[in-house]
Amino acid sequence: MTDALPRKRLTRAQAKARTRSLLLDAAARTFARKGFAGASVEEIAETAGFSVGAVYSNFKNKDELFVALLSERAHDRVVRAAEILDGEAADADDPAAALGRLLTEVADKDSEFAPLQAEFWLYAIRKPQAMDVLAAQSEQTREALARVIEHRVSEAEVSLTVPSARMSTIVLALFQGLVTQRRTDPDSVPDDLFGQAVRWLFAGAVTESSQEPDGAPAGE
Template sequence: MSAEQDEPVRQRLTRAEAKARTRRLLLDAAARVFARKGFAGASVEEIAESAGFSIGALYSNFGGKEALFLELMAERGLGRVAEAAQTLDRHEAGTGEAAAELGRLLVDVADKDTDFAPLQAEFWLYAVRNPQVLDTMAAALREPRQALEGLIDTWLAEQGAPADAPADAVATVVAALFQGLVRLRRVDPDSVPEELFGQALVWLFAGIHAGAAPTSGPDQN
């Protein structure tokens, strides 16, 4: 197809589609610049230039570097939850196959997505040192956390877990376990073999069942 034939297609973009395309290009450019220079070293000027837009376009779509980075974090989080959900669609929760696939997901994140774990750690330090950023960070990560809670809630129901095992608390533990093991594997790969995350989830859910309060039994008083 010729350039002349391409042009009408571009012109048919609605305002919403054009805005979405601009945001996507800015996010992709930000991911590249952050990967090269870190959060602190990246500048809005370089991100905008890399995307082919003005600094004004960056600020009008995101408000600044922090918002760009937080949206990237949220996207990555949602993507990982979606991958975990697909695993549980293919395999019954609690089985060895599901545990093995979830373990491979962690290894892929730790070994292949090598830029983002350090960036997350850098931004966490930045937010702790700038407390006004913490609420913004928590709000930006709410959507992937809620997606994980929904997945955990389904998983708990499928396993017949007790009602006193709240999905939000379990999701917090699972997220912390995942993030911690990713960072540890980056430092010491041999200490976090491929099967460890899946096995840890098996232990976690077995513990939830074992620790459930009995529904009936002799009076303990």
Template sequence: MPKLNREESQARTRSLLIEAARREIVKKGFATASIRDIAEAAGFSLGAIYSNFPDKEAILLELIQQHQSEERARIEAALTRANGEAASAMAGIEKWAETVNSDPDLGVLAIELQLHALRSPAFAEVYSEMNRKHRRALGTMIAQLFELFGKQVPGDPSEIATGLAMLSRGLSLAPAAGDNHRAGRILLTFLKALIEAAPTAQKAKKARSGKASG
């Protein structure tokens, strides 16, 4: 294995610490898993943690942020590859849906962080803002998908994204019973139903014009 430079070594250390934190918190819970537990699980000293992260909250926030960035990138890629074709876009969304809750640990971590946010106002402020930014970005993509189908989004797109995210979070705690794609199929059922029931953009525009003239 070639020798790593300083930046590569630090990146590897951070990655190992993040994975160790994931395992320890899933196994023991956020409150019980200590910084020392995480350091030992990763094979590092406490100093290695504190030279990379101020606390265990920061470790988990980076993990969730990485996951959110990857999720947005996959959905954005599906919409970009569609080249304006609604059917192609939905096919790409269906491929993304196959990955929903494929890592059950992330669902457990999300619940642990939400519970911690209820008990720590300072953490809640940071965590909630991170989630708001993520769902606003997802809302923009949802609006793009509705537009491809010639439909008007029935409400605030970021609220729809929030609802789908909450559904996904709940499904992550339900027994999979060997069906790893069940959560994704359920999300798609709700999303497709929303698109099907939504008014066409033209009808929505006429309705708004009628109200304005009235």
């Protein structure tokens, strides 16, 4: 009987990325159970199967670990939005409708994370260092969204009357505000509202009135 083939050893970078991913997964589960204030670095490390030192070798503190979770979720949503606008997503036949579904999925299916976000926001208000970390994460999200907008506008061969950085700030604020409103009063934010709002926003921000074949405004 021949021996099984030996497993391929991970590179140092791959091992570090795997450790970070496992720590983030453990942190998400621990925060969901205990809340931000109640969760400890020690418990997160134990849940992930690592030492406390492994946490601190990847994150400066619990604040940075939590914000990394926020960043991961925000990145996934920006990627999904980019796929929708580029027509690569499975549900992107109607970009406006697909964007609306993205918002309702976040509002309706990611509700357990909402209290954690609110808890951290209140915590950060009282701790400037935490707010700085949160601001840096938000900036990364806005920059990623701005690149998506710039690409879309370039593909449509139109120009915006405002900088893409400002437009990304408005789109992100619109998304976050409608998510909060839908969680508060679902009937006030129908599934298609976000996509319609993005249409209206870009219709007033492009220098040409031409629209794409699918009816979505250029630059959406």
